[in-house]
Amino acid sequence: MAINNHPSTISQEEIRVRGTVQGVGFRPTVYRLAKACNLKGEVCNDGQGVLIYVSGTTDAIAEFVQRLQLESPPLAQIESISRTPYRGDRVFCDFTIAQSVKSSVQTQIPPDAATCPQCQAETLDSRSRWYNYPFTNCTHCGPRLSIIRSIPYDRKQTSMAEFAMCPDCDREYHDIENRRFHAQPIACPVCGPRVWLEGANGEKIDTSNPIDTVCTLLKQGEIVAIKGLGGIHLACDATNETTVQQLRSRKQRYHKPFALMARDLGVIEQYCTLNAQEKELLQSPAAPIVLIDVIPNRDNCRDVACNVSTPKIAASVAPGQTTLGFMLPYTPLHHLILQRLDYPIILTSGNLSDEPQCIDNQDARLKLGKIADYLLLHNRDIVNRVDDSVVRV
């Protein structure tokens, strides 16, 4: 056995991790694994990704590097890990998370991620402090790219900077054991962004629950502009032919199919045949629009899953198409709007024909006020416009 590989040999290494490793809970994972492997040292974000110093036995360091690849957080994408002997003169007495280092930027900004199952459950749980809160998120889900002004990805460089954390959020943000440790957009009903409802004339609508009111308005055949994560959408009941035609003529979009959003896979299966790959895509953190085959002759369908009493999709949604573009709710706001809807809604980019999608409240009032009957807006700025992506299996 080579002497320098002896398990008790203490060595110090500098480990550089590149890829999508900021804003995805990477540092807490490094911290947890370093502790588990009995290593001392430090981890920080810098312009090139994540930099780790470790001090411990060679075996422990090898185990740490292996587990880092196997147990990296769900939204992280490691491109490379390079290891070099540590040449500095610091002595590490513990493992710590250091402040981000500002330097030339070469790292990747992570995309927004669809609400994770835990955050979704908390948003719908009346005992949770996130109950009915449309901006619930954690280290493994929520906005990233759409709110970042510059990197390293820290709260003060995002459009969350103007919302001072309440003591509860502050405690969770700093608690390494917590699911929201260093979740930059952490927010709650006490300290975070809020939504409100306006009429097309700009007048505030007096309602104690604007989101639930939107659901009622959609059921009544109204067109509502909804400010989401990466842009403002136009929404309406996808089963109401009159409303869909109205949307087409007001938006001056006469032919292109509209994208749909449904509460869950069960609702989509009333209209389309879903395979395993399509289900996986719909439920992935990227939450794209997936083009799915329509069940042919749905009216004669004998399949138990296919309940013909649910309303039909309006003919004007996707004229002449044998597929429909479906997505699942990817923010708590969308989960809350759809929770009382057993049929899909249209969710299409908020713009006039081929103009770019609106992201700004004032712009939306000006342009979408002519298309929508109501606007559901919020007071967090969308910094970067993020369009919904479309995929087909």
Ligand SMILES: [Zn+2]
């Ligand atoms: Zn989450």
Ligand SMILES: [Zn+2]
């Ligand atoms: Zn709070």
